[in-house]
Amino acid sequence: MRQVDVLVVGAGPAGLAAARLAAAGAGRVEVLDREQQAGGVPRHCAHGGFGTWSRPLTGPAYARLLADAAVRAGAVVRTGVTALDWAGPLALTTVSAAGPETITARAIVLATGARERPRTARLVPGTRPAGVYTTGELQQAVHLHRQPVGTRAVVVGAQDVSYAAADTVRAAGADVVAMVTELPRAQTASVRALDARLRRGIPLLTDTTVTELLGHGRLSGVRVHHRDGRTATLPCDTVVFTGDFVPDHELARRGGLPLDPGTRGPAVDGVLRTARPGVFAVGSVLHAVESAATAAREGAHAAEAVLAALVGAEWPDGVPLTVDPPLRWIAPNRVTPADRHPYVLRTAALLTRPVLHVTQDGRLLHRRPLRSAVPNRTLTLTARWTPRVDPKGGPVRVSVA
Amino acid sequence: MTGAEAGQRDVRMTGAETGQLDGRTTVTERGPLPAVTYDVAIIGAGVVGSAVARALARHPRLRVALVEAQDDVGQGTSKANTAILHTGFDAVPGSLEARLVREGARQLAAYAAESGIPVEPVGALLVAWDEEQLAALPRLAEKAERNEYHAARLLGPAELYAREPRLGPGARGALHVPGESIICPWTTTLAYATQAVRHGVDLHLNCRVEQASRQDGSHVLKTSRGALRARRLVNAAGLHADTLDAQLGHDDFTVTPRRGQLLVFDKFARTLVHHLLLPVPTALGKGVLVAPTVYGNVLLGPTAEDLHDKRATGSTADALAGLRDKGRRILPALLDEEVTAVYAGLRAATGHDDYRIRAHPEQAYVTVGGIRSTGLTASLAIAEHVTGLLTETGLDPGPERELEPVRMPNLGEAFPRPYQRPDLIAADPQYGTLVCHCERVSRGEIRDALAATIPPRTLDGLRRRTRARAGRCQGFYCGAAVRALFEEAGA
Numbered sequence: 090m091r092q093v094d095v096l097v098v099g100a101g102p103a104g105l106a107a108a109r110l111a112a113a114g115a116g117r118v119e120v121l122d123r124e125q126q127a128g129g130v131p132r133h134c135a136h137g138g139f140g141t142w143s144r145p146l147t148g149p150a151y152a153r154l155l156a157d158a159a160v161r162a163g164a165v166v167r168t169g170v171t172a173l174d175w176a177g178p179l180a181l182t183t184v185s186a187a188g189p190e191t192i193t194a195r196a197i198v199l200a201t202g203a204r205e206r207p208r209t210a211r212l213v214p215g216t217r218p219a220g221v222y223t224t225g226e227l228q229q230a231v232h233l234h235r236q237p238v239g240t241r242a243v244v245v246g247a248q249d250v251s252y253a254a255a256d257t258v259r260a261a262g263a264d265v266v267a268m269v270t271e272l273p274r275a276q277t278a279s280v281r282a283l284d285a286r287l288r289r290g291i292p293l294l295t296d297t298t299v300t301e302l303l304g305h306g307r308l309s310g311v312r313v314h315h316r317d318g319r320t321a322t323l324p325c326d327t328v329v330f331t332g333d334f335v336p337d338h339e340l341a342r343r344g345g346l347p348l349d350p351g352t353r354g355p356a357v358d359g360v361l362r363t364a365r366p367g368v369f370a371v372g373s374v375l376h377a378v379e380s381a382a383t384a385a386r387e388g389a390h391a392a393e394a395v396l397a398a399l400v401g402a403e404w405p406d407g408v409p410l411t412v413d414p415p416l417r418w419i420a421p422n423r424v425t426p427a428d429r430h431p432y433v434l435r436t437a438a439l440l441t442r443p444v445l446h447v448t449q450d451g452r453l454l455h456r457r458p459l460r461s462a463v464p465n466r467t468l469t470l471t472a473r474w475t476p477r478v479d480p481k482g483g484p485v486r487v488s489v490a
Numbered sequence: 491m492t493g494a495e496a497g498q499r500d501v502r503m504t505g506a507e508t509g510q511l512d513g514r515t516t517v518t519e520r521g522p523l524p525a526v527t528y529d530v531a532i533i534g535a536g537v538v539g540s541a542v543a544r545a546l547a548r549h550p551r552l553r554v555a556l557v558e559a560q561d562d563v564g565q566g567t568s569k570a571n572t573a574i575l576h577t578g579f580d581a582v583p584g585s586l587e588a589r590l591v592r593e594g595a596r597q598l599a600a601y602a603a604e605s606g607i608p609v610e611p612v613g614a615l616l617v618a619w620d621e622e623q624l625a626a627l628p629r630l631a632e633k634a635e636r637n638e639y640h641a642a643r644l645l646g647p648a649e650l651y652a653r654e655p656r657l658g659p660g661a662r663g664a665l666h667v668p669g670e671s672i673i674c675p676w677t678t679t680l681a682y683a684t685q686a687v688r689h690g691v692d693l694h695l696n697c698r699v700e701q702a703s704r705q706d707g708s709h710v711l712k713t714s715r716g717a718l719r720a721r722r723l724v725n726a727a728g729l730h731a732d733t734l735d736a737q738l739g740h741d742d743f744t745v746t747p748r749r750g751q752l753l754v755f756d757k758f759a760r761t762l763v764h765h766l767l768l769p770v771p772t773a774l775g776k777g778v779l780v781a782p783t784v785y786g787n788v789l790l791g792p793t794a795e796d797l798h799d800k801r802a803t804g805s806t807a808d809a810l811a812g813l814r815d816k817g818r819r820i821l822p823a824l825l826d827e828e829v830t831a832v833y834a835g836l837r838a839a840t841g842h843d844d845y846r847i848r849a850h851p852e853q854a855y856v857t858v859g860g861i862r863s864t865g866l867t868a869s870l871a872i873a874e875h876v877t878g879l880l881t882e883t884g885l886d887p888g889p890e891r892e893l894e895p896v897r898m899p900n901l902g903e904a905f906p907r908p909y910q911r912p913d914l915i916a917a918d919p920q921y922g923t924l925v926c927h928c929e930r931v932s933r934g935e936i937r938d939a940l941a942a943t944i945p946p947r948t949l950d951g952l953r954r955r956t957r958a959r960a961g962r963c964q965g966f967y968c969g970a971a972v973r974a975l976f977e978e979a980g981a
């Protein structure tokens with residue numbers, strides 16, 4: 090049994106950022122990642138859009154930068170190490186090529202990320218052919234392993250990650266037959282949607298669901314169904330299921346940490362404290378998914394709270410922060426009057442000019458008009474209203490008026 | 491000894507093939523077939539054909555071929571069932587099936603322990619949800635007695651809910667059948683075939699028998715890889731057993747594929763259920779079951795749909811929705827968990843109540859047909875029965891030997907997996923290097939599988955041998971890495 094001060098599980102943007110800042114103020118800070126390389130998802134996002142305005146980077150370069158920065162700050166980054174389970178309230182069992190080890194810590198930060206729902210979890214019927222991907226697998230196949238991916242691909246989804254998947258398909262030398270979304274429009278910046286449709290000639294099928302996969306051995310096509318009743322078969326040998334993210338909450342659940350019913354990630358307050366004293370959570374495991382920059386920012390915020398906890402700061406309970414439909418979730422999802430960082434939330438339906446109301450026990454805490462709300466795109470909410478929260482009151486609710 | 495050690499031993503064995511008596515194994519997947527006349531050819535390397543091959547491998551003088559249309563053993567119905575090691579308590583008393591299931595269950599339980607095939611004796615509860623089902627329970631208990639199964643017991647609702655607190659509301663009682671177990675179907679077929687091959691059986695894959703006929707007192711099989719000659723023939727072709735039978739002039743039965751679709755729920759569901767929850771069969775048909783798996787998941791299914799297409803192993807929206815509705819009644823919390831996999835198997839239904847196993851002495855031919863919904867359980871007893879039929883109808887098997895045991899890599903959660911074995915990781919760090927994170931499959935296990943006696947030819951084959959890519963992410967994290975290892979091995 091080894092003791093460290095801060096143990097971070099997951100060396101993605103969130104975990105690395107947390108480790109870098111924690112290392113500046115704490116004793117031994119250790120980050121574990123089960124992959125052989127640190128960096129998390131950006132390792133295989135071979136495109137730009139990471140880093141900062143002044144210093145734009147590709148995903149892999151960003152991953153390296155974050156890992157190097159954490160190491161330079163004094164954190165120990167260990168790859169090829171899986172955190173398996175809990176051995177106590179602040180202890181984890183791990184395994185690596187060096188064998189099993191139990192590590193105890195004064196603070197633990199869960200930064201285990203998120204994944205896309207695969208075809209099976211989406212219950213898409215049909216045969217079980219080869220050629221069925223998620224974006225995560227596709228990007229790794231193409232960018233990390235140079236594997237061929239077929240010649241004609243259908244991309245299921247029309248959000249940012251779907252467009253990244255389409256780019257990856259094309260980078261692999263294959264054609265994108267179509268992008269398919271159940272929603273009435275694309276859920277990305279309009280320039281990006283237009284560019285894909287007009288300059289690259291990729292048709293976008295809106296209000297359309299994939300109802301069946303066809304083909305024995307290799308995929309031969311997907312059957313689609315339009316809301317108006319029309320059906321069609323799109324011949325293809327590859328299909329990429331994109332988006333529809335789920336948090337990787339295995340450790341959180343094994344540890345019995347309460348989950349938020351909306352995000353399905355561990356419930357945390359405004360400084361990323363879970364219900365268990367000493368245990369924090371950051372990044373995609375809290376809100377599957379936001380940008381890498383958001384994840385990294387959250388890691389930094391958590392580090393401050395970790396350092397405070399190490400010198401004995403109290404661990405307030407907070408009250409639940411919930412959303413009403415058509416909103417899907419909000420994170421963080423517990424609130425204390427001291428919380429200062431903005432919230433991210435999602436809607437399940439397209440909304441024009443919605444007004445967000447934040448209330449507690451019928452009391453209006455905050456009102457915020459928005460221009461629009463699009464599913465699968467980030468909405469943010471300031472934390473300016475948190476001082477008005479009654480820490481002994483009922484849940485705080487965010488609804489659409 | 492459990493799996494991981496087995497994994498390691500497997501490597502040693504494949505290196506030196508210690509399980510193979512003359513140090514040579516034959517597994518072919520392409521090219522012409524050997525120009526020999528085999529003593530026995532077995533068509534179909536499902537769990538049944540592989541078990542028959544293993545049984546015949548006891549006789550060192552016999553030259554035996556196991557001929558399989560697909561690129562792997564166990565790729566037909568044997569890979570896609572509900573993985574229950576039945577007691578046979580509800581079989582038709584006095585039938586051949588009843589006897590072979592009863593005997594086979596005992597034999598397979600012992601064989602599994604010896605070979606490292608994961609088995610968990612979870613026991614079954616036949617849950618009654620209405621008056622009619624409740625009334626059927628005593629009759630089922632009585633039937634169990636007639637099938638020489640004496641441990642079945644009726645439970646009232648209180649005891650039932652004490653055993654299964656997460657069961658949906660409204661259950662009236664249950665029949666407890668403690669002997670029902672769960673098993674790994676993939677390892678079972680692979681163990682039989684591996685042991686057969688190590689004892690000299692030739693396994694020919696990608697070798698579809700297109701036409702069976704007899705010439706000059708021996709069988710000439712026209713296959714997709716050329717001709718194969720054999721003095722005796724065993725037809726264990728599963729769904730296609732009727733076609734081959736017809737080619738040899740018999741019309742004893744017709745196989746109608748009866749599809750069973752199943753949902754595999756996330757490992758988080760495993761703690762919700764402790765027993766196999768079986769439906770009570772009534773006049774209105776069979777319901778669906780909820781079954782834990784040895785891999786730590788929970789199955790919901792199967793459907794029963796009579797079809798014509800013997801390749802129709804796809805799933806349908808209606809069936810999946812129907813299963814979820816039924817599952818919600820049985821174990822409501824199950825539906826809150828993610829679905830990890832969906833699959834369908836085809837039962838070789840024949841319209842007969844019993845197996846269609848028949849010897850045709852004049853043709854030196856045995857048909858093993860209609861092994862519908864209990865073939866995994868009965869496989870070892872079927873093999874013994876078939877061997878008996880072959881010898882009774884004139885096969886001289888020559889001397890008999892004990893088989894060298896096989897030790898298969900452990901895929902079961904109830905036994906230590908390699909990543910849980912410090913001794914093993916110390917000896918070989920590759921067992922501590924995880925590649926498939928959801929299923930915690932190490933690089934060492936993948937390497938072992940790729941170097942085994944019968945290596946996988948596809949990623950699906952690798953999955954059935956290691957569980958790699960079988961987990962909740964379905965390859966999001968590890969898919970490309972697993973493929974890279976597979977391709978590196980030149981598989």
Ligand SMILES: Cc1cc2nc3c(=O)[nH]c(=O)nc-3n(C[C@H](O)[C@H](O)[C@H](O)COP(=O)(O)OP(=O)(O)OC[C@H]3O[C@@H](n4cnc5c(N)ncnc54)[C@H](O)[C@@H]3O)c2cc1C
Pocket residue numbers: 098099100101102103104105121122123124128129130131134138139170171172173200201202203204205224225228250253337340371372373374378379380381382384
């Ligand atoms: C396919 C895809 C494409 C994306 N593209 C973009 C993009 O173009 N731009 C953008 O800004 N954002 C993008 N995102 C979102 C971005 O990747 C995430 O916001 C960011 O990676 C979140 O960081 P994280 O640290 O929370 O999680 P991750 O990056 O997912 O990292 C989690 C890490 O935890 C490790 N881990 C998990 N469990 C354990 C365990 N038990 N033991 C040890 N280690 C463990 C994992 O191996 C992983 O390395 C994309 C996301 C996906 C899935």
Ligand SMILES: Cc1cc2nc3c(=O)[nH]c(=O)nc-3n(C[C@H](O)[C@H](O)[C@H](O)COP(=O)(O)OP(=O)(O)OC[C@H]3O[C@@H](n4cnc5c(N)ncnc54)[C@H](O)[C@@H]3O)c2cc1C
Pocket residue numbers: 533534535536537538539557558559560563564565566567568569570571572573574575576697698699700726727728729730731748749750751792834835836837838861862863864865866867868
């Ligand atoms: C939904 C479902 C649930 C079930 N649950 C259970 C259970 O819980 N417990 C249990 O004991 N049993 C169960 N069963 C039954 C069990 O799976 C079968 O009885 C068993 O797998 C039959 O094995 P087999 O070897 O006869 O057939 P198969 O596994 O189908 O093998 C036949 C093989 O022959 C090959 N073949 C066919 N034609 C040719 C040809 N012309 N040339 C060469 N090769 C050929 C095929 O490719 C195939 O590999 C279930 C079945 C289903 C469908």
